[in-house]
Amino acid sequence: MDSSIDSVGSSSRTRNTPAKSKCSVASFSIDSRNGGGTKKSEPPLKTSSIQETSPEVLESYESSVSAEPQTPISIIRMKKQSEPRFYPSPTNTFYTAPLYTEAKQSFTNTELSECASTIGVGGIDLEKMGILTYRGSTGSDVSDESSSSGLSNAGYKPHRANNDKRWVAIQEVRSRVGSSLEAKDFKLMRRLGGGDIGTVYLAELIGTGASFAVKVMEKAAIAARKKLVRAQTEREILQSLDHPFLPTLYSHFETENHSCLVMEFCPGGDLHSLRQRQPGKYFPEHAARFYVAEVLLAMEYLHMLGIIYRDLKPENVLVREDGHIMLSDFDLSLRCAVSPTLVRFAATTALESKSSSYCIQPACVDQPSCVIQPDCIQPVCFTPRFMSRSKNKKRPNDTTRQVRPLPELIAEPTGARSMSFVGTHEYLAPEIIKGEGHGSAVDWWTFGIFLYELLFGRTPFKGDVNRTTLFNVVGQPLRFPEHPSVSFAARDLIRGLLVKEPQHRLAYRRGATEIKQHPFFQSVNWALIRCTSPPQIPQPVKVMDQANSLRHGHSQGGGHGGHDKPPTVDVKPSGNYLEIDFF
Numbered sequence: 001m002d003s004s005i006d007s008v009g010s011s012s013r014t015r016n017t018p019a020k021s022k023c024s025v026a027s028f029s030i031d032s033r034n035g036g037g038t039k040k041s042e043p044p045l046k047t048s049s050i051q052e053t054s055p056e057v058l059e060s061y062e063s064s065v066s067a068e069p070q071t072p073i074s075i076i077r078m079k080k081q082s083e084p085r086f087y088p089s090p091t092n093t094f095y096t097a098p099l100y101t102e103a104k105q106s107f108t109n110t111e112l113s114e115c116a117s118t119i120g121v122g123g124i125d126l127e128k129m130g131i132l133t134y135r136g137s138t139g140s141d142v143s144d145e146s147s148s149s150g151l152s153n154a155g156y157k158p159h160r161a162n163n164d165k166r167w168v169a170i171q172e173v174r175s176r177v178g179s180s181l182e183a184k185d186f187k188l189m190r191r192l193g194g195g196d197i198g199t200v201y202l203a204e205l206i207g208t209g210a211s212f213a214v215k216v217m218e219k220a221a222i223a224a225r226k227k228l229v230r231a232q233t234e235r236e237i238l239q240s241l242d243h244p245f246l247p248t249l250y251s252h253f254e255t256e257n258h259s260c261l262v263m264e265f266c267p268g269g270d271l272h273s274l275r276q277r278q279p280g281k282y283f284p285e286h287a288a289r290f291y292v293a294e295v296l297l298a299m300e301y302l303h304m305l306g307i308i309y310r311d312l313k314p315e316n317v318l319v320r321e322d323g324h325i326m327l328s329d330f331d332l333s334l335r336c337a338v339s340p341t342l343v344r345f346a347a348t349t350a351l352e353s354k355s356s357s358y359c360i361q362p363a364c365v366d367q368p369s370c371v372i373q374p375d376c377i378q379p380v381c382f383t384p385r386f387m388s389r390s391k392n393k394k395r396p397n398d399t400t401r402q403v404r405p406l407p408e409l410i411a412e413p414t415g416a417r418s419m420s421f422v423g424t425h426e427y428l429a430p431e432i433i434k435g436e437g438h439g440s441a442v443d444w445w446t447f448g449i450f451l452y453e454l455l456f457g458r459t460p461f462k463g464d465v466n467r468t469t470l471f472n473v474v475g476q477p478l479r480f481p482e483h484p485s486v487s488f489a490a491r492d493l494i495r496g497l498l499v500k501e502p503q504h505r506l507a508y509r510r511g512a513t514e515i516k517q518h519p520f521f522q523s524v525n526w527a528l529i530r531c532t533s534p535p536q537i538p539q540p541v542k543v544m545d546q547a548n549s550l551r552h553g554h555s556q557g558g559g560h561g562g563h564d565k566p567p568t569v570d571v572k573p574s575g576n577y578l579e580i581d582f583f
């Protein structure tokens with residue numbers, strides 16, 4: 001286990017995968033009551049059937065939620081829409097209309113857990129919740145609108161369809177060659193990095209000038225290392241995504257020996273490398289807020305699709321050419337059932353809503369920061385007490401004015417359970433280490449570690465060796481360094497996220513919605529975040545001399561694994577580009 005020790009600030013961190021879990025957990029038994037220390041296999045998750053229903057949004061019914069007994073609410077369960085529509089969402093307005101087509105389940109691998117197909121809500125295309133379509137084993141331009149018509153909308157990606165220069169390039173080539181893209185259509189320019197299951201190359205779609213990142217996986221090697229399920233999970237998840245901060249899978253093709261995924265190329269490298277280049281190796285708060293806000297939206301979308309990401313860390317957050325982020329790497333993700341629900345909170349008077357909203361518990365005298373207790377989060381609250389207006393300044397009719405909060409979309413896959421020991425040591429949630437079984441709350445734990453690392457330049461529980469790190473995660477209290485100085489709101493958010501018991505963790509019940517309401521994000525306009533200026537825009541990429549780049553094992557953005565692992569395929573430098581034996 002200790003062979004995978006790393007130090008924060010190095011270019012790589014190892015992670016636990018299901019295959020590696022035995023060595024990690026078997027020697028680390030913390031909670032014998034819960035079987036900690038024993039690796040268990042992932043139980044198959046139930047799938048819900050897909051049913052055509054009327055286009056009407058379902059009836060609402062009054063209900064009370066045990067988690068928040070004082071708050072009267074209406075839960076509106078959503079049914080599928082048979083017509084495309086646009087739904088402005090209370091929290092995000094940039095998603096496109098849901099467009100329901102019967103999802104085709106053509107998985108051949110029955111080991112994979114599949115998602116329930118749920119419905120479009122909040123303007124988000126929820127039909128594609130992990131329901132993926134495979135069109136044969138050769139090539140598929142998975143997201144090409146024209147090629148998917150008549151087959152399935154699982155590959156329809158309205159965000160990318162019309163005004164993306166990469167789509168235009170792909171369509172150009174397709175109309176020229178009259179078929180899906182193949183290996184011969186790409187020219188590999190240089191190696192960007194290597195991961196557990198493949199090597200990623202910068203590639204040009206020949207004759208178009210359009211660049212892509214092509215992940216090349218050697219089938220035999222993957223099979224021999226029993227990583228087929230991981231590779232398939234990643235591909236299927238990628239095929240289902242359509243979100244500005246998640247990768248677009250433009251094409252997928254197979255050769256005799258290799259499986260290739262064609263994705264957007266991110267010239268800005270990853271946030272781990274970018275952090276290393278910051279003064280003090282930490283981001284200023286405004287920059288950290290920008291990155292974590294975009295990651296939060298990506299994770300919210302994933303949870304709505306029933307995907308628990310499980311591998312958040314700066315290395316997996318890539319920076320696009322416009323400076324916005326792309327969350328990558330889905331081979332450790334878990335797919336599960338989710339049931340998105342619109343929750344309408346009962347109208348309250350202004351006075352009531354104010355009185356219920358002051359939730360900060362300033363009781364932690366011995367800590368550098370106080371935490372806003374997750375339990376006290378109300379849909380209309382999260383205004384710190386010290387920011388409230390004094391009562392005698394209220395207008396007289398304030399007490400009678402009705403406050404009608406917007407309905408909230410809750411799409412947290414709270415029922416998911418996995419026993420796998422997966423993730424990166426410093427980012428592992430306590431419940432994973434203890435082997436108690438874990439669900440979507442692990443993503444909110446990792447989100448807290450991620451924010452901490454961006455702000456302080458290191459993770460909070462890191463020990464000298466991985467084993468110490470794991471003990472610290474489970475047993476040590478959260479502490480903040482005195483330097484750099486970080487706002488109360490940021491520390492408060494981290495404290496809410498890094499609660500050891502998942503059921504008391506911020507976002508445990510209502511997911512990203514809870515986090516978005518935290519004062520740390522008060523200045524964030526969620527709907528227009530794509531229009532916000534990023535903290536940094538990457539330099540335009542110059543294609544390097546390829547022989548040189550290969551000789552030095554160049555890895556774009558300093559991605560982990562890029563320097564020390566040999567390419568999985570035979571790569572020969574040739575003039576301005578690489579020839580790979582199978583291309």
Ligand SMILES: Nc1ncnc2c1ncn2[C@@H]1O[C@H](COP(=O)(O)OP(=O)(O)OP(=O)(O)O)[C@@H](O)[C@H]1O
Nearest residue numbers: 192193194195196197200213264265266329559560
């Ligand atoms: N779309 C992309 N644009 C630019 N660089 C990329 C892109 N995708 C991956 N990379 C680079 O390639 C490296 C390898 O990526 P890859 O996803 O294969 O492996 P990984 O992140 O190490 O995880 P895993 O071991 O799960 O495969 C990354 O670290 C990153 O630096």
